[in-house]
Amino acid sequence: MVKERARILVVGGGYVGMYTALRLQRKLKRELGRGEAEIMVVTPDPYMTYQPFLPEAAAGAISPRHVVVPLRRVLDRCHIVIGEATGVDHVARTATVRTLATEEEGTGGLRIAYDELVLAPGSVARTLPIPGLAEHAIGFKTVEEAIGLRNHVLEQMDIASSTRDPAVRDAALTFVFVGGGYAGVEALGELEDMARYAARYYHNIRPEDMKWILVEASGRILPEVGEEMGRYTVSELRRRNIDIRLETRLESCADRVAVLSDGSRFPTRTVVWTAGVKPHPVLAATDLPLNGRGRLKCTAELAVDGAAHAWAAGDAAAVPDLTAGEPGRECAPNAQHALRQARVLGDNVVHSLRGEPLETYAHKYAGSVASLGLHKGVAQVYGRRLKGFPAWFMHRTYHLSRVPTFNRKARVAAEWTLAGLFKREIVSLGSLEHPRAEFELAAGGKPSQDPPHDPKGSS
Secondary structure: OOOOOEEEEEEOOOHHHHHHHHHHHHHOHHHHHHOOEEEEEEEOOOEEEOHHHHHHHHHOOOOHHHOEEEHHHHOOOOEEEEEEEEEEEOOOOEEEEEEHHHHHHOOOOEEEEOOEEEEOOOEEEOOOOOOOHHHHEEOOOOHHHHHHHHHHHHHHHHHHHHOOOHHHHHHHOEEEEEOOOHHHHHHHHHHHHHHHHHHHHOOOOOHHHOEEEEEOOOOOOOHHHOHHHHHHHHHHHHHOOEEEEOOOOEEEOHHHEEEEOOOOEEEOOEEEEOOOEEEOHHHHHEOOOEOOOOOEEEOOOOEEOOOOOEEEOHHHEEOEOOOOOOOOOEOOOOHHHHHHHHHHHHHHHHHHHHOOOOOOOOOOOOEEEEEEEOOEEEEEEOOEEEEOHHHHHHHHHHHHHHOOOHHHHHHHHHHHHHHHHOOOOOOOOHHHHOOOHHHHHHOOOOOOOOOOOOHHHOO
């Protein structure tokens, strides 16, 4: 039994937010039924995105709707508020939230009172003041970006196939990815694999006509899978005629020309930015303690250090790694830790409400798996190194076991099975980005968001 009615506010609907709320509604089932507890989840999207599947969604191996989990269905005992938290006053136990309704009403932010706060807003793309980046680049953190990138790549192939201008063709078939971590390498590997397959259906485009370039500021890629597997990945990608530029930075992409620090210049219509993430800006709008990197200072119990009734995990939290041999080491901000931290966090909130001892979080990093395209991958799990088909199979098996809900597991498995029996889809639906454009044109208006040189809303 909780001592009194508890209002629990969860900020964020990603890995930590969803799994923590799911844990809470299970552990507090009786209290929720009696009205002794209330769980509110504030999230900008009504779904949780399983980000490891974004590369396969971009390549068309998985339907976009199966990469996301509807929060209202999974968290049926929670109150879901679609909005963005803009500030937290923990001393007053209130959070300010901007919703679609407050935007329409013009009344300012909605103030939500709480007793227990779980901060799990995740991270945002870490960008640099590079000329042309904001105007021409695309990120790879959301399902919308993944599908938009797929449509864009196929549209560039359409442009290259139909143009008579060699310069336009060359720029359309040049794809620059910035960042050699998971997101960049997996997105590049899957999309290059898709484009290579799609080229067989174009009468005047061959796979060798396309330029795929990976730009990484450090001297290695995929550091999570170890140095040896990182070197293998570079060799594997280069065998596929992918240009790997290590210890190189993107200096400009203005005027649709990618300028690299080694002096290279590539006219291109595609720049994908995956060069790291940073904590969500809402953390800076709180009165809670942050470390030098802008993450919340947390204890091993996943409580915010020095702030009673405040909890955090995942990308937003600096959690001490109790399994590390050296003091002061923090858990890496990745999905493997986030999923496990969410369970401990949910349990500890319940323990705190019931006056019970708290648990500490300790998990030794098991390893990493990465896909490099269909039937290709690398892995390092518990010290064992795998590459090629075995690593790719392990990648799929692991993530299928981790994607939330049996519904999504079954749908993803069915899609993989059908993909093995039938040919890939190579359809671009870029017009989805501007669904009213054709109607506006028919009604005598002028499509406001479709530049004349960008067919079907291509960026």
